[in-house]
Amino acid sequence: MNARAHDRMNDRIVLENVSKFYGEILGVNRVNLSIPAGITSLVGPNGSGKTTLMNLLTGLVRPSRGQIRVLGYRTDEPEALFNILGYCTQFDAFPKGLTGYQFVYSYLRLGGRDSETAAQLAWRAIERVNLVDAAERNIAGYSKGMRQRIRLAQALAHEPRVLVLDEPLNGLDPLARAEMIALFRAAAAQGCYVIISSHILHEVDVISDRVILLSNGYVVAEGQIQSVRGEIQEHPAQILIRCNRPWELAAKTMESRQTIEVSIHHDERGLLVKTRDADGLYLMLNQIALNGVEIESVAPADDDVNSVYEYLIGNDEAVR
């Protein structure tokens, strides 16, 4: 390896042909990534391999094949790796009987810091996640959002260069979400590597510099957020219309060039329209309603994120 390639290994998070199998179950397969500083989001539906990839990055699980280097550090040497990396997991269990402060403080002491330094760093991290008032309370009495924040405090406490955050905004109220997003952005602005997993595309859109899209253990798309956003915007909308004369309405909607597909609902009391121009369809429906067709309801049928993933992942070759 020449010096330039070596330097590149040391300033990136690199996964080379990484696979992880749990027996016969695929975790992730043949993942090749080179992640620079900034905010990178791992996006994908539940079970797509986001958490496995994060656990691989942090050494909590070992790859079945391939190798991983985090800024040049091996992931099977936690004594070195976790000096530069903080991981906020989704595991919602804590050592028993600890207060929020003790949880963060003990973590720092485990790293070998003296009592005074650990106390200072612990309070600083707790302040950053805005949990000072509850810090002396037992974690067992925390709400879901507070537990999420104290885990974030633990990940941030030793001021790592790499932050790996598994669904970090889960359970947070809108104000806390905004605070955390600002915190991640500030860390990225200082040159940190922030890797966030999420299954909420809208959230990713707001936070990330780049996105890695995962599906069934494979990386199906990787790149700047704008390209993925474009794909989302081009995604045809599906609209469910409940009415008394679905066959007549189907014929009318098919007249539009933006309509891709129409199917009659199995109870013959409605139809599903796939269109590239949802706003145009709504206008057309207003006119049809004036001509005697009784429209009971109009509702988007693909608001859930999985349909968007389906669209993106179904066209993975194009996205690549």
Added chain:
Amino acid sequence: MTELRTRPVIKLWWAQIGSVIRLEMKKTFFAKRGLWVYVLALLPFLLFIAYALGTSHQRQRSAQLALRNEKPLTHQDLQAIKSGMTSEEVVALIGRPPIRFHWTDRRPLAEGGLVDVRHESYHYSDGANDLYLELVDGKVERVNFSEGSNRGEDAIMFAGVFQFFFIRLAVFFGCLGIFMNLFRGEVLDRSLHFYFLAPLRREVLMVGKFLAGLLATCVIFVTSELLQLVAFTWHFTPQARDLYLYHNHGLAHAAAYLGVTVLACLGYGAFFLAAGMLFRNPILPSAAILIWEAVNPFLPPLLKQFSVIYYLKSLCPVSVPTPPGTPPLFALLVSNPDPVSGAVAVVGVVTVALLALYASSFQVRRMEINYTTE
């Protein structure tokens, strides 16, 4: 980070081990699922308390009875009474009995008719030992000599309880409960990742957890052993206690029992720590270790050396005799056909423990966090 890098590595490891121990102590001592360990540890103490209370009560009764003798009696005086003596001979030798019952029953004769038979019961005491005599028609028919507490027999009883209940059951299962849970319990509670996310060598974590378990088991079982020793000597008179402790190797025996307890915690602790990391189901390895320890006398000499009980038996200060009529299984457990010297035994237990810890150190490096499969 600079501070950490420049810190001598051994000092750093000790600081980290200290942190692990502090975190583990609360969990180990106050875990609800570990309460049965305390019960197990206290059972022999309660047994000796009951024994001491019974013996003290008996001695008080004997002392009060001795005050009512016509003349002071000795152990030899009481033992001089034999079957066949007349009541007059008995009274001549040891005086009138302080407690005496009599009753008459009517027995049929071979030639017909009935005859009255006079029964008497005499009870003497020298203050420590009691003599019960049964007389029929004025002659001693049965002599029952009840010795008070006998320190020799008491010491053998203590050794029996120590070897067969305390070490083989209480310490064994106590170590199982505490050491198996050091890693296994955290996996079940889904909290092991807390340690695995710290900049801490996995081997250092393992040593920290092992020392925390060792500290906890030593505190629990050494305290229990001390309480047992106190309860065991509690019913001794002050003179008898001084004699036992300072002139009859009592203190040396106590030190040996405490040392064996610590070594048992060390040896079994290392075994169960390894078992808890290697196996998901603790029942199978526990049963295997229990059987391995039980069949130790049958094992070839080389394999015997990989057993904890093999060394502990050699370190026990009082051996338990197996008189004729002892059940074969009990005799087998007691027997120690190839005892080793004290130094070899200590080195042996420590070596077995280190081997188990060495095996654990490989496993802890390979451990993954995958709670969903547990």
